[in-house]
Amino acid sequence: MFDDEKAQHAIDFIQCLKHTKGRWAGKPFILLDWQYELIRDVFGTVDGRGFRLYRECFCEIPKKNGKSDLAAAVALYLLCADGEAGGEIYSAAGDRKQAGIVFDVAADMVRFEPELDKKCKINDSQKRIIYYPTNSFYQVLSSEVETKHGVNAHGVIFDELHGQPNRNLWDVLTKGSMEAREQPLLFAITTAGYDKESICYEVYDRAWRVKKKVSEDKHFYPVIFELEEKDDWEKEINWQKANPSLGTQQEVDNGTKILSLDRFREAYIKAKENPAEINIFKRLRLNLWTAQETRWLDMHYWNESAGEVHPEELKGKICYAGLDLSSTDDLTAFVLVFNIDDNYKVLPFFFMPGDNIEKRVREHRIKYDVWLSQGHIFATEGNVIDYQFIYDKICEIAKIYEIEEIAYDPYNALMLSQKLKDEGFTMVEMFQGMKSLSPPTKDTEILILSGNLHHGNNPVLTWMFNNVQVVTDANSNRRVDKEKSREKIDGIQAMIMAISRARVHAEPVVYKQDCVKAI
Numbered sequence: 001m002f003d004d005e006k007a008q009h010a011i012d013f014i015q016c017l018k019h020t021k022g023r024w025a026g027k028p029f030i031l032l033d034w035q036y037e038l039i040r041d042v043f044g045t046v047d048g049r050g051f052r053l054y055r056e057c058f059c060e061i062p063k064k065n066g067k068s069d070l071a072a073a074v075a076l077y078l079l080c081a082d083g084e085a086g087g088e089i090y091s092a093a094g095d096r097k098q099a100g101i102v103f104d105v106a107a108d109m110v111r112f113e114p115e116l117d118k119k120c121k122i123n124d125s126q127k128r129i130i131y132y133p134t135n136s137f138y139q140v141l142s143s144e145v146e147t148k149h150g151v152n153a154h155g156v157i158f159d160e161l162h163g164q165p166n167r168n169l170w171d172v173l174t175k176g177s178m179e180a181r182e183q184p185l186l187f188a189i190t191t192a193g194y195d196k197e198s199i200c201y202e203v204y205d206r207a208w209r210v211k212k213k214v215s216e217d218k219h220f221y222p223v224i225f226e227l228e229e230k231d232d233w234e235k236e237i238n239w240q241k242a243n244p245s246l247g248t249q250q251e252v253d254n255g256t257k258i259l260s261l262d263r264f265r266e267a268y269i270k271a272k273e274n275p276a277e278i279n280i281f282k283r284l285r286l287n288l289w290t291a292q293e294t295r296w297l298d299m300h301y302w303n304e305s306a307g308e309v310h311p312e313e314l315k316g317k318i319c320y321a322g323l324d325l326s327s328t329d330d331l332t333a334f335v336l337v338f339n340i341d342d343n344y345k346v347l348p349f350f351f352m353p354g355d356n357i358e359k360r361v362r363e364h365r366i367k368y369d370v371w372l373s374q375g376h377i378f379a380t381e382g383n384v385i386d387y388q389f390i391y392d393k394i395c396e397i398a399k400i401y402e403i404e405e406i407a408y409d410p411y412n413a414l415m416l417s418q419k420l421k422d423e424g425f426t427m428v429e430m431f432q433g434m435k436s437l438s439p440p441t442k443d444t445e446i447l448i449l450s451g452n453l454h455h456g457n458n459p460v461l462t463w464m465f466n467n468v469q470v471v472t473d474a475n476s477n478r479r480v481d482k483e484k485s486r487e488k489i490d491g492i493q494a495m496i497m498a499i500s501r502a503r504v505h506a507e508p509v510v511y512k513q514d515c516v517k518a519i
Contacts, residue, residue, distance in 0.1 A: 001053075007044025013081045014039060014073040020108035029109075030255060034225070034244040035070050042185070042221055043077075052183035056174075058207040059189045059223040062287045064259050065245040067189045071157050072105035074187050078155035079138045080116065080131050084181070087136035087154040092173060094163035096127075099140045102159050103127050106138065141169075151177045156186045162193030162200040170199045192226065192287045194279070196364070196487065201289065205365075226287040233286055239264060242286045296468040296480065297448060303462075305447075307454025309345050314338055319347075319401050320505070322430075322497030323394075323408040324490040325385075325416065330356075331377075332385055333490040334394060335461075336401060337498035339506050344447055344499065346455040348491050349397065351390050354379035366463070366487070376460050387416050395423060404505070407497035430497050434471075437479035440500035441470070447499070464491045 017029040031039060038059065045053045061067050079089045093099035107122050107129060121130045127140035136154070156173050164170060178184035193200050207222035209215040231238045239261075240246055246264060247257025264285070271281035278298055282288040319336045326332040331352050338345040350371075357368045357379060371377045378393065380386035397403070407430045408417050421427045430436055447453035455461055467487040472478040480489055480496065 001046050001048070002044050003046045003050065004044060006046065006052075007040045009081070010039050010043035010077055011036065013077050016113065017073055017076065017109045018112035019069070020105055020112060024255070024258075026112060027255075029069065029073060031070075032066065032245055032256070032258070034223075035066065038070070038221075038223055039074075045221075052185065053218060054221040055178070055184055055219040056186045057188065057221040057223065058203055059187070060192060060204055060207070060287060061189070061223070061225045062243055063191055063284045065225070065243055066258050068102055068159070069105055071102045071159065071187060071189050072109060074185075075102065075106050075138055075155065075157050076109060076116075078185060079129065079136050080119070080134075082154070082183075083134075084136060084154045085134050087131075087134060088152055089136070089138040089155040089157070090151065090153055090173070091127075091138070091140045091157045091159065092169060093159040094165060096140060096142045098160055098163060100127050102157055103129075103138070103140045152180050153178045154181045154184055156184075158186065158188040159190075161188050161190040161203060162195075162198065163190075164199050167199035167202075170203075192283050192289045194283060194290045196289065204289070224287075227282075233282055233288065234268075236261070236265075239286065242288075296465075296470045297445060299466055301448050302455075302465050303457070305449075305451045305453050305455070306457045307343070307345075307451075309347060309454055309456035309458075311347060314340075314345060314347065315400055317402060318404055320498045320501035321394075321403050321406040322494035322499075322501075323406055323413065323417075324494040324497070325387075325390075325409070325412040326490060330385070331488050331490055332390060333494040334390070334397075335491060335494040335498050336397070336403070337495065337502045338401075339502050342452060342506075344453050344502065346453065346458070346461070346495055346498075347401075348455075348458055348461050348495070349393065350377045350460050350491065351380055351385065351393070352377055353383050353385055354381060355383035364487075367459070371460050374459070376458065391416060391419055394420065394425075398425070405501045407501050409493070409497070428501060430500065432479070432493070434473055434477050434479055436500075437496065438477035440496045440503065441479050443503050444496050444499050453499075461491045461495070463487075464489045468492055 011031065015028060015030055019025055019027050019029055042054050042057050043052065047053045059067060075089055075091065078084070079087060091099040091103050107124065110116050110120050110122060110129065119132050129138040131137070153173065156178070174186060178186065188203065190200055195201065206220070207224055210217050210220050211222040211224055225242050225244055227233055227238055227242050231241065243259055245257055246259045246261060248261055251257040252260050267281060267285060271277040279290040283290050317338055319338045322335045324333045331350060334349045336347040352368065357372060360366060361369050368377060372379055380389045403425065405426045405428050406420065407428045409432055410417065410429050417427050444453065467485045468480050468489050469484040470478045471481045471484060480493055482489060482493070
């Protein structure tokens, strides 16, 4: 059901508030189109009793689109105009300083509106606003979870959910603390993050499923402005898709937009000049969930170096292998590297317990099932990795290609490495520290930048490359890092180990100077 009067009541209240900063300070807060639709839907949609239907609103949108101002306006509506006696409204975030950002905007909005200011008391030091007519208050929460179990919230504003270090505060504020109210509202706002194990990604995934009608939740209202994987992030026409407040300078001047296209272009140019900034631009400006906060090398270098890899043409040729064994229920990588006239050809093999594939596809939305059907992954029986299957497969591969050495991470690999050694393979231990991995990591960078590493765009290896994050020490040594990389990079790690052995046995090669400078 929809109640036009209730929707209009919320819209009218918010549009009586004033902007508080910059060129718009003191001017009416006229809702932008996307904000208008959100407020109308959330506050106008009611159940059979006439109470608000939506109890949660998740709004994921890039920075500078006006989400903090909107959240402050929502907080004030819940505090002053929602008709809730003794209402408790809270602002929460990863820390109290972040939670105070929305509060500070709300407090200034009260000060800019004399009639509202008369009915409120603002305590800046305690981050608290009291609304006298209904004896309600709006309060910023600290991050200590233990003190939050007694709250009786009518509304919660959760700012930058991607910054939550864990799920504890979210769980406390969403499970039980709002049950005593007839029409509570949790209003979560955030930009995209990079940790797909976080509470933010969990809520984002839920919102995505509701928005796409994959699942149903009548009390949950999702708002997601983002680019999709198929969208070219460098094309201006796609920027608008993720930024509904983005417009020309004329649109900004007349108040129909608040985010200048010229400023956006400047941010894009800065990101292009510094590859380390690209992921930050994608995440904060285009709302793309990146695999890491900062990346190793941009994907276009990897794509440009793809070349062609034809397994038939590599039969009988000398190669070096890297073996990265997974834990018992995960992905294992065995990667061959061939040095063909100073062009390094990469041939990867991946193994995964067959019983786990469907679950990982469902929970992580990763195309393991597609890659399995395409022959890029071998499924072993059961729900734990079958080392005998991997051993047999390596022996089978060795009959086709001339494997000189196998570099391996001794973690998880002692039994299999010994078995392969007994079979006659030359096994080379390669610990995963900076001393062992930094030189081959830099060698791999040079090969990619110079276009001399050919991987044929293997989809699993390409996905893993997009996940890689590196760690760097004070001496500019660096290595790929599984812990910081939020998804699997086993194939890249195995490839680097194989390249390490191939480079040991190769003649020195002089690459283009600009490639060396790039790293």
